[in-house]
Amino acid sequence: MSLKDDLNQIKENGLVKIESSKSVKELNDQIRVDLLGKKGLITQTLRGISNLPVEERPEMGSYANSIRDTLQVAIDNKAQELEEKELNEKLKSEKIDVTLPENKVIKGHPHVIQQIVDQIDDLFLGMGYEVLSGPEVEEDVYNFEMMNLPKDHPARDMQDTFYITDEILMRTQTSPMQARTLEKHDFSKGPLKMISPGLVYRRDTDDPTHSHQFHQVEGIVIDENITMADLKGTLEVMIEELFGDKFDVRLRPSYFPFTEPSVEVDITCFKCMGKGCSVCKGSGWIEVLGAGMVHPNVLKMAGVDANEYGGFAFGLGPDRFAMLKYGVTDIRDFYLNDLRFLSQFN
């Protein structure tokens, strides 16, 4: 047998071995070492090269190298093939049930009314309004008298009040902050544009539609050239922001002691889209807020020249908004803090 035959034999046998190998480990640790290692078959066989005539040695050398390369490539290919197969098997064995429940992320929820208040705050901040909350325990003077509700005014009957002393009370509306701010505002420095959100209190027995504590947001804009059309535009922007643009807005005359003209604002009924249903008592409209042009008496009492300055004010109830928007039927749900209720809002 010639050296060349030996090499060919090694190649043939080697390729068979490589092909039949079952693992990357065997291929690398055993077959590769046996064939190509320092003490491997090719190296050993090449020791016979010294018996060849000198001029044949280079050719045999390069022949041996080509066989080494062939085996090398075959091992690499096989290794790659086996690796892939092993990986596939591993991946297969790692299969999980992706429908099993997830690990819960711990997370709290904002209160639905706070969300509405924040949304209103942000809208008006964006339009250059200040947000001023004011005290919840108020003086009669600011809560009523400076809102054009003197002691004998009939509208005081409409607002039953928690008094602490004859002159101190739980505010029944957030508008006293209007009086407090009007008193202080320096109109030479620019207009007054503000909203006052917060808690208000009425002497009501709690039931599905009444709560002795609820939220209110009032807004006021006073400057030299503020018009009823500005009020209308502002309310439309707000209603679109809070409810979307599918709704018509209707203003109708009403009566509040602190505005003149006074209007109540209705929007298309959510439930029936204006056709008439039980929610809107068949009218197709739902009342969402009250507004008007600030009464000259309110301005005068706060020391503002009612001939020079004027503007609008509006007030709305986030509790009522939330009830309308989400179909909540019991206002008390907002103050019971049932986690099953609160966690529905994000």
Place this chain on the structure above:
Amino acid sequence: MLISYNWLKEYLDINISADDLAEKIERSSVEVDSVITRSKGLKKIIVGQIMSFEKHPDSDHLNICQVDTGEDELEQIVCGAPNVEVGAKVIVASPGARIADNVKIKKAKMRGIESRGMLCALDEIGFPKDVVPKEWSDGIYFLPEDAVVGNDVYEYIGMNDSLIDLDVTPNRGDMLSIRGTLFDLAAIYNKNFELETNEVKNYLNDNISDLINLNVDETLSSNYNLRIIKNVKVEASPLWLQIRLWNAGIKPINNIVDVTNYIMIKLGQPLHAYDLDKINQNDISVRRAKNGETITTLDDVERILNETDVVISDSKSPIALAGLMGGKDTEVDDNTTNILLEGANFNSVNTRKMAQKQNLHTDASQRFERKIDDSNIVNSIEDATGLIEMIANGEATKDILTKTVNKSKNKIINITSSRINHVLGTDFDNNTIIDIFNRLNFEVEIENDSIKVTIPSRRNDISMDADLIEEIARIYGYDNIGSTLPTTKMTQGKLSKKQKLIRNSRKSMEEYGLTHAISYSLTSEEKSSQFSTNDQESVQLKFPMSMDHSNLRMNLLSGLLDDVAYNQARNVKNVALYEQGRIFIPNDNDVRPTEIEHLAGVISGSLVENNWKQKSKKVDFYDIKGILNEFLKNLSFVDEITYVATDKYSNMHPGRTADILIGDTKIGFIGQVHPKLVQKYKIDEVYGFEINLDIINDLPKKEQLYNQISQYPSIKRDIALLLNDDITHADVYNLIKKRGGAYLTKIDLFDIYEGENIPEGKKSMAYSLIFQDKNGTLTDEDVNKSMEKIQNNLEKEFDLEIR
């Protein structure tokens, strides 16, 4: 107030459906609650005539009636009403008919006898019980004799009329009548109307001033009028008048009372009729009641009066509560022949207070409270007299006895078109404005640039130019006014530092797993001061509605404990809630309490729900501390945050509670709620905190600074200590930090152990310390030096053992 559509149309020529009219009223005048048509929803309610009846053999109150309903054969109807009568025209609901409340009528057997339908009382076909005349309240109703058998009944008794239910605001008293509503509609639709009134044809020869001696306290009634009408025949009113009244929601009584009510609805002026012969000595006065005086009013209630009440009185005793209701003793009844008719204006404030005090809110008081039209009183008396003459054969005195304070002149208000346009954002010219005033029947004169408007006395709500601007706006229509945004000098809308802190606190709590709760600010006296460390008393309401909401809270935690209880009672065991809101601390220097923004949080149960993968773990002190500390850390105070153990909160666990300090400033407390309190609420272990955001807002904060990350390797060393139980982590930590040198960058407690192999009263704590230099590679030697210093100091300070 119910306004009859048919009645309006009698005077005003409009061709608009009742629903459209209601919508227009709502957009231009006052709110409309609903439009009611009594026949709506009813079916096959027809006129029948009872031809004969016999007693039911098996019943002592049922009758078997044979009723002609216009069919070929008589219908047999069993009826339980006591007033069946042969020949009576009655209301029949045949099989297939639908009566009130959507009830369907079928043929039936009543105690074995077939009955085809029913004979109806008025309330059975939808009349409210309180408008059904007494005569018909206990039996079936008899229709007029000329009603045609087989026809629908609706038209005969006014059920096809549409009744517009106005919700009149306190300022628009004028809308509480057909007359006022007509004035508004005429303006809205630009129409004229003719309000026909009854004229008196024959008078008595007597003068009332010879018959009655009248004394009026003018501060109580600025306009008081009386007329005597003799020889009246009291009986039921004609049907047309009864229909008018019951369609206005008023029960017909007799022709005299009905006329006074009819005129009130028609013209807005309340009137009252007394039985003249029941009045003592014909002495009439309008005065304040004497303390302890009594009157039994027409509603059969005996009322005890005092000096705040105003009465009409004869020589002996009160005969009416002024503006509210007449007295029983002088009531007009079937035997009355002579009446005294009163039309007055009573002080609105007095009326309101009396109505409230007596809890007697009547149609009359409602109108006086809102002020009536002085110029309309005498007309109303004339109209009523004419009608009484017509339907009750009365004869009136020619004169009316009057006590009137000098009539105030009609108000005049000057306004300009530019003022109107300035407020409304419109560009009306004078003509448009004058046209609207004309339509409203306001007299107008032009004086230079200004429009001089005379306000009719019926509109006593109008007193200034703003009121006139409203008139223009509503008649022109709010829909027609444009829609713009205010154009002003630029203003910056931004939250204050404190508002930002409050928002940040809410957001952080939600991020850390707590849900936002909003509890009541008003709570019980006990809860209001539950977590105070002093005995300060909370602010109390003067007249609380309930003892649960009597005091202003001085803490938020007690409300959150209520919330935990609410949830856990409903099997929601894992509770994590926070509240951000105000507490109220009495203040000696101010009439109002100081309102302080607080933040509080509670956790109970486990923070994670037990499931196939994650196991729930009972919350502990370190969970709530982790939440709060993360929030506080992020605020970057200049001074350090420390937790100082305290046992001075009686409602907190004495061994598991800490005051929270920033530097030397106390901002709140944290810990386990006392097991005794928790037991009272019937809840699981609760951990919570409450802090003062106002103080936090004022504390100095660091600018957010960036720390360069060292490029050089760090060295970690562990140290285990055996030390006395009473030495705290903070003690050890602070000492290590103080003595650790410049390269010590991190101290982590990684183990704490008590029990086996550790002597009684001792514990083992293990820290890992990390050293790093920003500017170079540390050597072991550097670190050894630091470690040695730390160890020496620990040993010296705490008498401990390094292991």
